[in-house]
Amino acid sequence: MQKLMLAAAFALAATAGQAAEPIEGNWKTASGETAAIGKCGSVYCVMLKTGKHAGKQIGRLAGKDGEYSGEITDPAEDKTYSGSGSVSGNSLKMKGCVLKILCKSQTWTRL
Template sequence: MIRTFIFAATTSVLMATAALSAEPIVGNWKTASGETAAIASCGGGYCITLKTGKFAGKRIGSMSGNGDSYSGEITDPANDKTYSGSASIAGNSLKMKGCVLKVLCKSQTWTRL
């Protein structure tokens, strides 16, 4: 009985530690158009993949960084054009920004699910 309790307590602590060590960008996000995008660790950075909608399963970006600021590439799934991108996190909001030559930029705000 005591072994079971110790095992359960240890497992709970390990799971909580893993959750706290995850980057804030990792998780599922509701995009501006209403689809769900999943951001997960891949390679040395983070991959963004659409989970729902017309382009479900399509990888639409890759980012690197940590904390509240990330940079990388964003792909428009409708026309397959790739733009330099950045992301910043404030609470449960993720501001995604894609730019052409760092002059023409568009932004969207996603919400954590």
């Protein structure tokens, strides 16, 4: 029993010491464009680098430890929604919602 508790303590310490996945970097969107996410002041800005709307900022997110929230804009319709992002490895799950009820998600891939 003592060995089991010691092993559990080591496993817990190992996971607590791991750094959260960063959101900063270049991402391939679900529609194939490249988006860059980087610090802009105290938040992270999402800027399209390629495609029809290249150069347009489409989001502002705040957070840490792989979980972020803020606003996301659909550049095709120029409508802004409450949004969130969750980083897991090389995937970023982006979600935009109207009234926190009607939501649409897509997964971006780290480049």
